[in-house]
Amino acid sequence: MTTNGAHQAHQHTARQHTITALVMDHPGVLNRVASMFRRRGFNIASLAVGASEIPGQSRMTFVVNGDDATVEQVTKQLRKIIEVVKVTDLSQEDIVARELALVKVKTPSADSRAEVIQIVELFRAKVIDVGADTVTIEITGDENKIASIMTLLKGFGVVEVMRTGRVAMSRGRKAPVRAAAGSAKAKASKA
Amino acid sequence: MKRTGAQIVCESLQAEGVDIIFGILGGAILPLYQTLPQYPKLKHILVRHEQCAAHAADGYSRVTGKVGVCWATSGPGATNLVTGLANAMMDSVPMVAITGQVPRSAIGKDAFQETDVTGVTLPVTKHNYLVMDAKDLAHTIKEAFYIARSGRPGPVLIDIPKDVLQEEADYVYPESVTLPGYVPHLTGNPAQIKRAAKLIAEAHRPVIIAGHGVIISRAYAELKELAEKAQIPVITTLLGISGFPEDHVLSLGMPGMHGMAYANIAIDRSDLVIGIGMRFDDRVVGRVKDFAPRAKIIHIDIDPAEIDKNVKTTVPLVGDVKRVLSALNKQLAPQNRLDWVREVDQVKREHPSHLISDTNKVLPQYVVRQIWEATKGDAIIVTGVGQHQMWAAQHFFYTKPASFVTSGGLGTMGFEVPAAIGAKLGKPKETVWAICGDGGFQMTLQELATIAEHKIDIKFAIFNNGFHGMVRQWQELFYNKDYVATQFFNPDFVKLADAYGIAGFRVTDKAGVRATIDQAMAVRGPVLIDFVVEPEENVYPMIPAGTSVGEMIEAPLPGLHLVDSKDAST
Structure with missing residues (x-):
């Protein structure tokens, strides 16, 4: 029941939402999406873009911090972009989510290198490059796993970090978010 | 058949039923101008500033319901259109704007009169295009008109490099468009329509706030039927004005910051607000928590993003106003709300803002x-x-x-x-x-x-x-x-x-x-x-920004004699 001045958007506490969007592979589409976030004052915690299983369409994964009402606005405003085909808020779903990070760590001595390699094995990460006094590590996992290994590596001295941002999809056999091209063929008639 | 890009533009505009174009010429758009004499049905009005080309197209569109068309050259011509595009965007006015661009080879080189026009106009258009090949012109124009006029209307800009206007391509005007990401919701959800009808039947003091959507959707008859059938006073927002006849006994004029005191008081006392094709703008609502504090809200709008954006809705109804109202009216039995209508009339006599x-x-x-x-x-x-x-x-x-x-x-x-x-x-x-x-x-x-x-x-x-x-x-x-x-x-x-x-x-x-x-x-x-x-x-009246009806400043000041020339003349 909406009574006594309850028309204000619900003020839930902010939490993290994962949203995916299927977009047309057109020049400038990332600009359109980013511009919408910026001008409406929505913050993107992370953004990952890549090819999808549909030719000519890419999939974006956003992590957005905000209350439910804000995130609902984000998804609605995303849907309004002509080149955005489909938007799914995965926040309520059981999802698998991964991020990839590359971390370059100082290893001036053989001892420190051995210690770092031990940590890498513990986290099932990978050493992908070894320099004279650095090693570069590849870690895949959720944000917690990456945060944990980062805490441990900090003591050695982190030279550079590169993270992809989260990519996510729902678990199980559920069909991917898809709107096959041509299914929404609109009959354009004269006004 | 082979046509130059400029000819394709003109043929496509004709195919869309365009009869008038407002614009100013310049180097990049010159091929289009030099082609115009071949198409005498396209009347061109040379304005004196490109901003006015866009506003003229806007005014044309608002009175005819057709898509207004304007064009300008690259660089300053295009940037001068920006205010006009933003205006049309905010007021949901269908418009197609065409801009000349520097030749393809010069793009990105800071060429003379070059501006990133699709970049500049991105936030003030419903959609925009940079057409890099003459063969893409016809279907782009078809899409642009479709997007401009359908769903929640708005301006669409097409930027065309000069050499694309000059090169030749095969011309066939497409029958339909394929836009997988753009499917306007037109029909309201039947379950929500039932819920809305129930809320209306249960309400004792409902008001309608009708906006621009009523006019865009040409839903005058449906709005009138709803108001009369259910005996609900009709308030029209600034852009909703003329969507409901103001000589009607149920008309309450404009709400909001400079709205009629009686319209604002009626909203304040209401137990149900039916927002139709309007967006609960801050000039209408004022302080959100004091807006219609006793009311449930039915919000009918074609744009899903408007639902729950400014005020929390009890029943959302996404769809074209005309279709939704027509379906809603079928669900409603005639209702008698004489007490409420009389009360509103009494408020009108006590607060005669129109005098x-x-x-x-x-x-x-x-x-x-x-x-x-x-x-x-x-x-x-x-x-x-x-x-x-x-x-x-x-x-x-x-x-x-x-x-x-x-x-x-x-x-x-x-x-x-x-x-x-x-x-x-x-x-x-x-x-x-x-x-x-x-x-x-x-x-x-x-x-x-x-x-x-x-x-x-x-x-x-x-x-x-x-x-x-x-x-x-x-x-x-x-x-x-x-x-x-x-x-x-x-x-x-x-x-x-x-x-x-x-x-x-x-x-x-x-x-x-x-x-x-x-x-x-x-x-x-x-x-x-x-x-x-x-x-x-x-x-006057005036409800200062961010306040509510309780803080309304009413005028004229006491002691002034008022004349209702509306009554005196009839």
């Missing part, structure tokens, strides 16, 4: 009322933004659909001059009055040349108070009368009209108001009247 002070001064409100009487309400009124706009909204009684053309969301001063051009050319048989502020008029008055050149029959009423009046009012009320930069020098508007070969009159006393309006109406062709009005008159 005008009886004084010998030249009150701007009186000028509006006299234009209403002289035209018998049978006119299209076009306004800019500010005090004159509010008075035109309050004191003219609109009974003809789509007869009030104003800049709402963006609040673009100077809109009235070019928009009146578009309105008159769109509806040549209608009487068009442009009610202008002296400040805004000077932002677009160069279009008097366009008007004189084409002898466009527009009557201009300039409210000359020597102030940016609305801002002065805020300074008076909220900045202790500290009139910083609001008072300004005006030219002699009558001599100005004369310089353009336009008939000009000046009115300085009350007796001259009606006589001069009648005189202007007798002239065939454009006329400008300089009404030297009471300089420090305020717009």
